[in-house]
Amino acid sequence: MTLAPEDRTQQIPQADYYSQPAPPSQxxxxxxxxxxxxxxxxxxxxxxxxxxxxxxxxxxxxxxxAVTQLDGQGTSTTTTPAATATTSTxxxxxxxxxxxxxxxxxxxxxAAAVAPSVVSIDVTTQQSSGAGSGVVFDKSGHIxxxxxxxxxxxxxxxxxxxxxxGRTYDATVVGTDPSTDLAVIRLKSAPSDLTPITLGNSxxxxxxxxxxxxxxxxxxxxxxxTGIVSALNRxxxxxxxxxxxxxxxxxxxxxxxxxxxxxxxxxPGNSGGALVNAKGELIGINSSIASLGQSQGxxxxxxxxxxxxxxxxxxxxxxxxIKSGKAEHAFLGVSTRDTVVTDGSAKRAGAQVAxxxxxxxxxxxxxxxxxxxxxxxxxxxxxxxxxxxQIREMTAGEKTKLTIIRGGSRQDVEVTLAVKPxxxx
Numbered sequence: 559m560t561l562a563p564e565d566r567t568q569q570i571p572q573a574d575y576y577s578q579p580a581p582p583s584q585x586x587x588x589x590x591x592x593x594x595x596x597x598x599x600x601x602x603x604x605x606x607x608x609x610x611x612x613x614x615x616x617x618x619x620x621x622x623x624a625v626t627q628l629d630g631q632g633t634s635t636t637t638t639p640a641a642t643a644t645t646s647t648x649x650x651x652x653x654x655x656x657x658x659x660x661x662x663x664x665x666x667x668x669a670a671a672v673a674p675s676v677v678s679i680d681v682t683t684q685q686s687s688g689a690g691s692g693v694v695f696d697k698s699g700h701i702x703x704x705x706x707x708x709x710x711x712x713x714x715x716x717x718x719x720x721x722x723x724g725r726t727y728d729a730t731v732v733g734t735d736p737s738t739d740l741a742v743i744r745l746k747s748a749p750s751d752l753t754p755i756t757l758g759n760s761x762x763x764x765x766x767x768x769x770x771x772x773x774x775x776x777x778x779x780x781x782x783x784t785g786i787v788s789a790l791n792r793x794x795x796x797x798x799x800x801x802x803x804x805x806x807x808x809x810x811x812x813x814x815x816x817x818x819x820x821x822x823x824x825x826p827g828n829s830g831g832a833l834v835n836a837k838g839e840l841i842g843i844n845s846s847i848a849s850l851g852q853s854q855g856x857x858x859x860x861x862x863x864x865x866x867x868x869x870x871x872x873x874x875x876x877x878x879x880i881k882s883g884k885a886e887h888a889f890l891g892v893s894t895r896d897t898v899v900t901d902g903s904a905k906r907a908g909a910q911v912a913x914x915x916x917x918x919x920x921x922x923x924x925x926x927x928x929x930x931x932x933x934x935x936x937x938x939x940x941x942x943x944x945x946x947x948q949i950r951e952m953t954a955g956e957k958t959k960l961t962i963i964r965g966g967s968r969q970d971v972e973v974t975l976a977v978k979p980x981x982x983x
Contacts, residue, residue, distance in 0.1 A: 699748025773831025891918020
């Protein structure tokens, strides 16, 4: 795919995190071992421009973007029965909506059920201020959101959270995980009537399933938009840079997500908000949107291609952050590059192993330099980024099957993933 550079004099479109100047009164590369390739350098300063690919996904922080891997993945006249809301299995969570007609969801019922579980987040520092979204994770006041929504607060910033009924609370950061772009904050003096969101199953999603995005786009809290699951397991690589939009040094980690792609409109401020199914169950955390390069015309905001972090991964990271303030990640132990390999009478793209670190899961499983990884547990891998995305959504200790091509022949290799060493994070 030919990349079309963006005019550097043009403001890069903001995506799903709404930033603004502070009131007048106020004064890199993914680690070896995840199957990655070096990423391009990026500048994330608010309002500054960068070169982007023809299709780029932009994070809420205003100057961060992501390149997506473009892989493949009769009308009834019957009256639609009304939807009803029933108590979920977890009595402390939001109601589960039972739809009368699965082909024509009652989104009003879904919005009413989910609204109390989605919050608006405001971050203020001496340099700037911004707003994003989050979801109520538990009754203790933990809020799940994106790392890029709250990372700018640092030690000198402040975070406030506004519930759907207008009540506002101060919050503190419990833990952040830059590599997955997830974070957990906690309300101070959390009220007893919080309504945690009901967690769904991102593993059971199918392309075409109906979805609703709920969040705080452009500061307009409680906004809902609907669409469908456009694609699953979409590798999305979102770069970070040396500075956050608040003027502070950021982690520099590249965020690579095996994302849910949705047509539900996602705009600046939706970051960290909920992507739910027709039952009102959380299936993903909205994190980025696609943006066209200048050659396709100036485009900002929603263009019908948004990305969300699957709830399975989000829950795993949130549980770890709440428990210890940090998260562990699965580790394979290779570095890879994009390639095209002969597969029988055809050719296919894959991730070619450039190096294998000694004593790692890959080395122990017999992976060799030159092997081309084309699938993980049967899920197609057609780039180095796709391999990183697949490994990052797994957990340490998990067993996985890599399908490789070696010497022109296919073979499956069983690998038990380890915990990624701190030195590589």
